[in-house]
Amino acid sequence: MIVELGHFALILAAAVALAQGVLPIVGARRGDERLMAVAPYAAITQFLLIGIAFAVLMRSYIVSDFSVLNVVQNSHTDKPLLYKITGVWGNHEGSMLLWVLILALFGALVGAFGRNLPQRLKATVLSVQAWIGVSFLAFILTTSNPFLRVAMPPLQGNDLNPVLQDIGLAIHPPLLYIGYVGCSISFAFAVAALIDGKIDAAWARWVRPWTLGAWLFLTVGIAMGSYWAYYELGWGGFWFWDPVENSSFMPWLAATALLHSAVVMEKRNALRIWTVLLAILTFSLSLLGTFLVRSGVLTSVHTFAVSPSRGLFILAILVIFIGGSLALFAFRAQSLSQGGIFAPISREGALVLNNLFLTAAAATVLVGTLYPLLVEAITGDRSVSVGPPFFNLVFTPLVVPLLLAVPFGPLLAWKRGDLYAAAQRLMVAFGAALVGVVLVLVLAGFDEVLAAFGIGIAIWLIVGALSELASRAQFGQRPLSVSLARLAGLPRSAFGMTLAHLGVGLTVLGIVASTTWNEEVIVDMTPGETIIVGGRALTLDGYRIEDTANYSSQIARFTLRDGDRVLSAIETEVRLFTSRPGEVTTEAGIRTFGFSQLYVSRGELTAEGVLTVRAFWKPLVTLIWLGAVVMAIGGLLSLSDRRLRVGAPKPARGGHVVAPAE
């Protein structure tokens, strides 16, 4: 009964979404206030209804209601409660329900907090948002219904795929979804602007925090997915240029570009048409990501063609929304007036450069991801795959100039900048980077030219980001107390930007250091044997078996010593899942030293008690993910800036902060 309640709630939500998609926008066209006023209520109702449906599905998982097909296929009574809950979105149907739940949540947020938004704009935005909702709700109800019952309920379920029973992977999809779906808001704003033929700085002031929020979740989600792959797959790699990874990375690149172009629009009222286009492209890439991951097209175009209903449905949604919005753009973009003008060497110019490189990089990732699919679809030949060699060759040359330019941007003035003055203020960063390059060349030898260059870029980014703050606080030009006061007086968004750019530097540092000085040992060991890795001694102590409710662990235990001093024990295990015979997962043993990690992964244990061990020393590897966290903290700081929150110009504070607030 309760399950049917959830099912009905979902159908009702689709009906409400349909109303929300029609009435407010008609009202906006006719200037009918009553029709426009429907929008926020409909948005909130739609969210509540989907919320009920989601809660019902979650309940079915928690009480292991095996009369629901979805629960049978993906749950098991012995599973820990946490994984029963995360199992709700660990499968296709449930994850699509989560997708629309988040979509409706964002709509409801606009409805509830958009009081100072012009009524017309708000009504149109919520209608556009509802169109997306209607299509995905229809998709769920017709092809991927999680509430289907089974006539003869089995006593036990099939269990969730063991690989998914991991906390990192359990919370990583919701984060990514919030990021993907968050991009729908800027998309809805862009489409609304095109329909109205009106766009201004207030529009940008609204779009920016939403994009920033979505970007923040994408950043954390991608970083978490990367860390999960690192410790769970046991290969010690952090990025595989896998199509699934790429499909979250492309929206991230586009959202990063959008974030920067929205700044130009808000501050200078320039780049309007481009910003609108970018908002459309960002969400299009999010939809494409959903399509790639959810349609089965990645396994093979053939799989997709064999059971086409789901795939074709999402493909249709994709074509309608991307094609429709781009057509709308083509027809209506001319109605948006051109904004302010600027010199090539200026803050705007730097941000345009940023956009050029980021979109080009996103485009290359797109080509690499889709190329094998296109070849297979056209020729039927499935033998082509595009892997890391392609992406490393294409992506790196496009990103390096961008990274080199990053510290300049914030130091250039709006409208017309002085490159020479900016370069002068970056002398410290340049010097530090140069010292870094020389040090690496001297210490590691001249073979490591690329590594030296990479370390130089990282230092350049980190010190360059700090230089910008220092120069705005006028350190060295004024007494220290004055500079500190100026620093404290800077808006939070200034610190936000510094942290975000600094985070990029940290990530680059982590990538370069951990790949260049990665030390790998593959060796057969018997208990009592010792190997040296990362300058430390790793001794295999022995094996033991531990049983938990749903799996049995074969654990290999090691002791790590530095000289004679025992540092810690490291355990690496293989889990055999009792509910799904034959399925196993490996858990790497990892110890962190500063920012570096010692990583131990195990292979099969032979009958003679010999264990193949793969041990890595990965210098500064944690910086890869910490850098992403720092970027996200920067985004959060910027988001908390009062100016963005209330959508009003920043009031003058003190007399001496005259630098344009960024």
Add this chain to the structure above:
Amino acid sequence: MTIAQTAGRRPGRMSRKQRRMVLIAAAGVVLVVAVGLILFALSDRLTFFNSPTDMLESPPAPTDRVRLGGLVALDSIVREENGRITFDVTDGPSTITVTYQGIVPDLFREGQGVITEGTLGSNGIFNADTVLAKHDEAYMPAEVVDALKAQGEWYGDEAMPAEAPAVE
């Protein structure tokens, strides 16, 4: 406006049209570079899938990184010193010996589908640097299925024999 002014350190004096030209030129350069890189990489850095039969018929150059896929032949896995493992990959009629140093995936076993990536040595042994087997017992890489079908060794999605197809 003199040439000295436009060429000097004060680009702010450019006309609107000139500014737009600079933007378009910059965009054009980035675009050309991106397209050039993609074209070069697509001609040079693609990885091609081969079944053992394909590989014996037209062996790849020793420098080409390729994929080799098929079934791990029964009783062919030999564990050597220090994590080196050799095994045969077969599609029925043809078999190629693969050597790999490292830890094979959890679901790597005899009779299962596998994809390896690496280079073919002049001795006819395939040196793999990557071994892929998906985290799903029911999963058979699509390319492997195609290769097996081509050799008449495919027994359908439902009716995979408990034992792998007979290998000489």
